[in-house]
Each structure stands twice: as structure tokens, then as C-alpha cells.
Amino acid sequence: NTAVGNYAMKANTTGADNTALGKNALYSNTTGTNNTASGYQSLKSNTTGNENIAVGHQALYVNTTGWGNTAVGSAVLDANTTGYKNVSVGGYSLSANTTGLNNTALGYNAGDNITTGSSNIIIGSGVDAPSATASNQLNIGNTIYGDLSTGKVVVNSSNCVTVVDNDGSFDMNGGNNFKCTPTGAITLTFTNITNGQSGFILLVNSGQTVSSHANTKVDANLLATVTAAGTYLMSYFSDGTNVYLTNSAVYA
Numbered sequence: 001n002t003a004v005g006n007y008a009m010k011a012n013t014t015g016a017d018n019t020a021l022g023k024n025a026l027y028s029n030t031t032g033t034n035n036t037a038s039g040y041q042s043l044k045s046n047t048t049g050n051e052n053i054a055v056g057h058q059a060l061y062v063n064t065t066g067w068g069n070t071a072v073g074s075a076v077l078d079a080n081t082t083g084y085k086n087v088s089v090g091g092y093s094l095s096a097n098t099t100g101l102n103n104t105a106l107g108y109n110a111g112d113n114i115t116t117g118s119s120n121i122i123i124g125s126g127v128d129a130p131s132a133t134a135s136n137q138l139n140i141g142n143t144i145y146g147d148l149s150t151g152k153v154v155v156n157s158s159n160c161v162t163v164v165d166n167d168g169s170f171d172m173n174g175g176n177n178f179k180c181t182p183t184g185a186i187t188l189t190f191t192n193i194t195n196g197q198s199g200f201i202l203l204v205n206s207g208q209t210v211s212s213h214a215n216t217k218v219d220a221n222l223l224a225t226v227t228a229a230g231t232y233l234m235s236y237f238s239d240g241t242n243v244y245l246t247n248s249a250v251y252a
Helices: 220-227
Strands: 002-004 017-022 036-038 051-053 070-072 086-087 104-106 122-123 137-140 146-147 151-156 162-164 169-171 177-180 188-189 197-206 210-212 232-237 243-251
Touching: 070 188, 197 220, 210 220, 220 243
Parallel strands: 002 017, 017 036, 036 051, 051 070, 070 086, 086 104, 104 122, 122 137, 162 177, 169 188, 177 197, 188 210
Antiparallel strands: 137 146, 146 151, 197 232, 232 243
């Protein structure tokens, strides 16, 4: 082992082939092996995680047992605890990830909304995943979107990704198609209303009351129908001011 800096690799017992450069780097490591930590408090909380590379101030800061991660930049993957095989380059990229695995993020703040989602690829400064918890999402520069599980890729549209919004509020900048499984009463609301955008909402309702925002145009029969327990596929169209909603199908 090589340790340079105050309290670097302070708790190490049997961990081998580690390199710690900087104050508190690999501070808590006990048996973890083949780790490289360079920067103040990089991999500070790591105990048994192996084969991690952390370069930058507090990179992989709270990682404990996660392994095979590569973090380059200030506070990169700093919330990661047990997630593994993530690659993140750029300050604060994947900074909210806790247990997600196999994610790739490139760019300052890239993918910093992902918490538990896995196998996502996010490229570009400030570019986020459509969902913080979903997996197999592709977003390159907010221009190329994809579903990596199916191989579907769309240019300048996120409509191939289903965005989960269980509170009944649908951000049109986040995608075209939504899934909503409410746990309480909801008001069907659209934000960032985009002229000409259309799509679908899959509503899986256990019997929660459904109402609509003033800019969400529905008839009373629709609201009564979808308030009852069931699974509903609703379609919508926006004219830039209002969003017009219709119930396309009812499933048992």
C-alpha cells in the first residue's frame, strides 16, 4: 500500500495494493484492495470495496462496499454507497447515485439526478436522465434519447422512454409517454407545455380520486371513469396552452 497525506488509509488492516493520496483518502478502508484514491477525502468511507478509482475532492466519498467504480472530478459519485461498476467523469456527475450500478456519465453534473437507476448512459454538461430511478436510459446532449433495453433510439425526442410520475404532474420536457401509479388523490397537471406535443399516459389506479388542472381539458365522464380502480391508457395533445386528454383504453 501507498499512503500520502494526513490520515490517509488510517484504518487499513489487511487491505492490499491500495494507493491513497490526500488527507483522509481511503480513511476507513480495512480490507478493501486495489483501490486508488487521489484527492481530499476521496473514498473516505470505503471499508471493503475493491478496485475503485476516485480522483478528485470527495470523489466516491461515502462509498463503503461498492466496487469497480471510476470517479473523476470533484464530488463525483460522492453519495454512492454500494453501487458498483459505475463510470463517471466530470465534476458532480452521478453525485446523487446511491446504489445504482453500471451507469456511465460524462460531463459536468451529468446524470446528477440518478439515485438508484442502473445501466444508464448520460453524456453532456448538465444532462440528466429522464427518470432518477429507471434503468437502461440513454440521453446524449438532450438530443439523442434511447431505451437501451430495446435498442430504440430517437433523435431530438425522449418519447421512446416511459417517464414515471406517480404524483400526476407530467413534465413535457421529461418525455412524451408517462406511467402513473398514484398512492393518493392526484390532479392531472402538465408542466412545460409544448405546442404540438402528444403522447400517452398509462394510469394504474387503485381507486384514488383523479381531478384535473384548469389547463388539462377533460370531460367529467373521463374523470369518473379513471377514478375507479383499474388500468387506463390515456392519450393527450397540446396546443401550447392547454392539454387535451382522452381515455383511449380501459384494461381489467
